Amino acid sequence: MRIRVLVVDDSGFFRRRLTELINGDSRLEVVGTASNGQEAIDQVRALKPDVITMDYEMPVMDGITAVRQIQQIRPTPVLMFSSLTYEGARVTLDALEAGAVDYLPKNFEDISRHAEELQKILCERIVVVSRSGPRRRPVPVSGSVVTPDERAAATPAPVSASNTAAAARRSSPRGVQLVIIGASTGGPMALQQVLTALPANFPLPIVLVQHMPGTFTKAFAERLNRICQIGIAEAVDGDVLKPGHAYLAPGGKQMLLEGRPVMRVRVVDGDERLNYKPSLDVTFGSASRDLGGKVLGVVLTGMGSDGRDGARLLKAQGASIWAQDEASSVIYGMPMAVAKAGLVDEVLSLEKVAPRLCEEFS
Structure with missing residues (x-):
């Protein structure tokens, strides 16, 4: 049909x-x-x-x-x-x-x-x-700061038994110094839902890789910064990563990470042969070299398999990988790719990603 x-x-x-x-x-x-x-x-x-x-x-x-x-x-x-x-x-x-x-x-x-x-x-x-999954009501953006009441109204109620298997095999990411979150289709609203639920004093820096054109990422970063309690900006080459801040990879560029002597961002043009600019594989792969097991990678909704190869490099260095579940994904492509490759430590519905981050690190 x-x-x-x-x-x-x-x-x-x-x-x-x-x-x-x-x-x-x-x-x-x-x-x-x-x-x-x-x-x-x-x-x-x-x-x-x-x-x-x-x-x-x-x-x-x-x-x-x-x-x-x-x-x-x-x-x-x-x-x-x-x-x-x-x-x-x-x-x-x-x-x-x-x-x-x-x-x-x-x-x-x-x-x-x-x-x-x-x-x-x-x-x-x-x-x-x-083939997209169910559309979810996003967090409101009407004000400069999202109130607890607004967030409670916008966040779906937790599903009591959806993550039983994942919970049984959780691997606590000890020693993590950086969170990297990647997404594609459905990602802007997924990232909005996760990031607006984090407190201003979240103790780690966060790197964001969202498949987007170069003209979109600045507007997206500004939008997130306006409605989130943590600071959010489009990444600039040389940025030193600070706790309680998130850095969005510029569209049309590749974002690399360095861990010595301090954690910082490198923004480069990258190889024209790559399908995605920015690419989660590239960012994950660069983090595996200097940061290795000190990274938590989170793969959210999106079509394709970007992130799978980079996640494999991170896992080889002892890093932890979380993935969004199928039921809450708009497109179950990227998280499915890492899950099918056996690289995922924990599978989470979208509404549980932020609470788990807070539980683990706050």
Whole structure:
């Protein structure tokens, strides 16, 4: 059975172009189009699509409002189209918080200059989005600091028996000096949920690797810094890692870690042949050289297997690896890869990651 897609955009040309590309894949079928958010809501009710592609700026009702209402009426995976600008990043993060699963550049030349490759990337992303797990209500971002009441309201209640097997084989990461957290699809809101739950006096530095374009990471770091109690910034080459602070790898770059004489960040261009910039494998691998068993690696939701090879290097040096469970992952790819490779010490639902970090280190 084909995946049924609803295309939403105020540009007739863009709707036609998307429809051509999507219908050119035998796995997919465009079942309807809409020119604004209100039409999209009406079409969702009538057509019950499997996936929605959504523009942001439209008349009558914008894309973010539409996404939010659709998730209330009939939760449906949404792929947003975004401009690769600082303002586009802010809008896209709002859309992800509203319930969108993933995003792509609206300027197709930012994806690929070749029609066949463009169609492959677009259609594969739609297929992946169609398989996404349950959308979870993120922590609010309305204020400069998240209150305990807001956090309690935004965090799902713990599942009492979901981690019984993992709990039985916990390996306490003694001597850890650094936490590295990596994610891809679904990661921005997962990271937001974890980081907003950490206290200002969290005793370790944290390094964050999120697959994102270079124009997005600065806006994402600023957003997190505004709503979290720990300090968060986009990493700069030479940053010395401090407790109670998190450092987000810049998009389009690779982030390396040094442990001598102090822990610091190195930001480099990296090899163009690598699929991900930043790559969790690269950051994990660099940490294994100087820090080894002093690292706790945490692999969250995301498609692909980035992090598996780096986790293997860390494990060889005595490090501990935690992974998000399938039930709470938007895309169970990256955490599944490390779990299937036998590299995981503990499997956790998303809502339990921050409490476990606090339990272990605070």
